[in-house]
Amino acid sequence: MTGRPMSRRGLLEAALLGAPALAVAGCSGDGGTAWQLRLATGAPGGPYNAFGKALAVQAARTAPRLHIAPLSTSASVDNLRRLGGGSADLGLAMADAAEDAVRGRQSFSDRPAVTALARVYVNYTHLVVPAHGPVRSLRDLAGRSVATGATGSGGQVLAGRLLRVAGLTGERAVRQRQFGLAESVEALRTGTVDALIWAGGVPTPALSTLARDLPLRFLPLETEADTLRDTYGPVYSAVTLPAGVYGLTEPVGTIGVGNYLLARSQVPQQAVQAVLRVVFDRWRELLREVTAGARLEPGFAVATGNVPLHPGAVAYYRSVYG
Known part of the structure; x- marks a missing residue:
């Protein structure tokens, strides 16, 4: 996108153009409205699934009229199709797939x-290879087997782009294996990819565990972050894997992309x-098992x-901003 960035108030005003919502409600025991919402998350053991389960638990504890039922899915693309x-009723998706x-x-x-x-947190792209293997750059992957994410996931969209x-197409194309995280980790451990x-x-967590068993190299993607942003827009940004995680001795530049909590317009x-x-x-509890050190604030969200x-989100943020 081009042009001047909109102010927060401008973003909220623009959101009012959304369609009016319809009711999806029942009655609670005390005669009030009880909302029952299905939340499309991701595969069991993954961060979307963890976030969805945590949200359901916290809603049950703090909002007795709000009932959230997490659904296990293939993640972003699958979730967007389910919403459509x-x-x-609710779903999580990476920003590029949502756009x-x-x-x-x-x-x-x-x-x-x-x-x-809301934009709830940022994904960091991990391009991981065995530390003692021959691959030392993204372009070294030409012709090799690469786990690129499960079918229907936003990670697969990002990996393809x-x-x-990087020019890894045609004669230089990699052999893509459409594995989810758990299967990808095991395939790298065994040399299948x-x-x-x-x-x-x-x-x-799955990569932290792998790093304790297998020395890993995390390949830098700073240049690709800029290229993706220029090609596909500002859903992509340059971020840094900090020293200390996964045993890294120095920071590694990579690609960031936001994760959105979404809803059907109805x-x-x-x-x-x-x-x-x-x-x-309850954002601390929601993000605890998803990404360390993250903080959720309205200006980010x-x-x-x-x-x-959603018009309901507009109303909520206006109540925050005053």
């Missing part, structure tokens, strides 16, 4: 009617506000790019 088809959906790009020609509640901007590409929080405004109250009241904020 109505089999989920594709609202713009009708790639596999989203039907443009699912999704809206954003990363390989394209030469590298894995994963986008997640820092540290990712979810009622009051339900969205109830969800966001739990998210902002409201930056959802071309994905419009």
Whole structure:
């Protein structure tokens, strides 16, 4: 995108253009409204699944009229399709996949009617190879076997774009293996693949465990971060894996991409506000198993790019800003 960035108030005003929501509610025991929402997360053991389970637990503890049922899925792309088809009310997705959906790009020609509640944290791209192997740069992967994420995941979208901007296509194409995180880690451990590409929080526990068993090299991606941003827009940014995680002795530059908490446009405004109250009241518990050291603040959360904020989210953030 070009032009001057919008102010926070401008973002909120623009979000009011979203469609009005319909009711998805029942009755609680005391006669009040009880919201029952299905949340599309990710594969068991992954960060989206952990976030979704934590959100359901915290909602049950602090918002008795809000009932959230986490659904195990293939993650971002799958979640966006579920939201569009109505089999989920809430969902998590990486920002690049969400932007594709609202713009009708790639596999989203039907443009699912999704809206954003918040940008909740940033994924860090991990390009991981055995430390003592022959691969020392992204371009060394030509012709090799690479775990690029599960089918239907946002990580697979990012991996595909990363390989394209690096020129790893045609005769130089890698052999992509569509593995989820657990399968990718085991494949790298056993030598079934030469590298894995994963986008997640820092540290990712499965990679921390692998690093204790197998010396790893995390390949730098600073140049590719700039190229992806120039090619696909500001959903991509340059971030740094800090020294100390995974046994790194110095920082490694890589690619950052946000994760959005999304909702169908038909979810009622009051339900969205109830969800966001739990998210902002209990963010420490929600992010504890997802990404270390992250902090969720409204100024960060409201930056959802071309994905419009749900009207209920607009109302919530206005109550925060005054």
